[in-house]
Amino acid sequence: MITKLKLSKFRRFYVTKILISHDILQSRKGESMKDKKVKLPNRVPTKQILKILSSLYPEAKCELLYRNPFELLIATMLSAQATDKKVNQITPFLFQKYKAPEDFLALSQQELEEEIKQIGLYKTKSKNILETCRILVEKYNGEVPKSREKLESLPGVGRKTANVVLSNAFGIPAIAVDTHVFRVSNRIGLAKSDQVLETELQLMKRIPRNLWSNAHHWLIWHGRRVCTARNPKCEICSLQPYCQYAKENKIVQLKKN
Numbered sequence: 271m272i273t274k275l276k277l278s279k280f281r282r283f284y285v286t287k288i289l290i291s292h293d294i295l296q297s298r299k300g301e302s303m304k305d306k307k308v309k310l311p312n313r314v315p316t317k318q319i320l321k322i323l324s325s326l327y328p329e330a331k332c333e334l335l336y337r338n339p340f341e342l343l344i345a346t347m348l349s350a351q352a353t354d355k356k357v358n359q360i361t362p363f364l365f366q367k368y369k370a371p372e373d374f375l376a377l378s379q380q381e382l383e384e385e386i387k388q389i390g391l392y393k394t395k396s397k398n399i400l401e402t403c404r405i406l407v408e409k410y411n412g413e414v415p416k417s418r419e420k421l422e423s424l425p426g427v428g429r430k431t432a433n434v435v436l437s438n439a440f441g442i443p444a445i446a447v448d449t450h451v452f453r454v455s456n457r458i459g460l461a462k463s464d465q466v467l468e469t470e471l472q473l474m475k476r477i478p479r480n481l482w483s484n485a486h487h488w489l490i491w492h493g494r495r496v497c498t499a500r501n502p503k504c505e506i507c508s509l510q511p512y513c514q515y516a517k518e519n520k521i522v523q524l525k526k527n
């Protein structure tokens with residue numbers, strides 16, 4: 271009897287694992303997320319948490335400077351492993367000189383490297399930006415495509431960049447999981463995973479679709495201002511009563527006088 275029970279638990283565990291891995295593989299191919307079986311790890315008061323975040327950051331938005339989908343695509347590509355602040359220091363000048371993919375294509379890779387050399391990984395980024403601009407001109411008439419699959423096929427554009435462009439430039443709901451969203455959502459308990467994609471799938475399942483883009487900004491803003499990577503300010507955090515990390519670390523909120 272005990273052996274049978276153990277065997278069925280064992281099977282259930284591996285079937286669940288296989289289902290999650292299958293979902294991840296499918297989504298990597300750019301297929302629809304609809305109807306995918308994503309297992310939520312724990313019960314958390316999602317509504318309450320989102321309500322607090324929305325009241326803390328009603329003005330939250332993308333902090334990269336851009337005026338159109340093309341500029342957002344380039345700014346997001348530049349922001350990989352660099353801060354938005356650093357990217358914003360160079361893009362206004364860059365976009366003043368080079369407004370469209372054709373303008374970038376007039377540059378050699380060395381010339382573009384010179385323009386963006388204050389940003390980390392500038393050599394790889396220059397190569398990817400030029401190749402992306404070439405594809406935009408040749409395949410998409412110089413426009414940024416609105417499809418995840420097409421965006422992800424561009425050099426230097428991964429799932430996170432595609433999500434940023436889809437949600438901010440085209441208003442298509444998406445949750446881009448960057449370092450802040452990953453850290454904050456896993457600390458709070460909205461997600462429970464050491465994988466970026468699995469975190470995104472769990473957030474998509476837990477958060478109503480019409481709030482995906484807002485929630486993405488709220489979590490980033492909270493991560494930058496309160497739930498910082500080192501020394502999160504739990505004692506003053508409004509989410510503390512609902513936060514798994516605070517519970518596990520027995521953190522008590524400071525009483526307001």
Ligand code: SF4
Nearest residue numbers: 497502504507510513
């Ligand atoms: S209580 Fe602490 S860990 Fe939880 S969200 Fe707030 S700052 Fe982050």
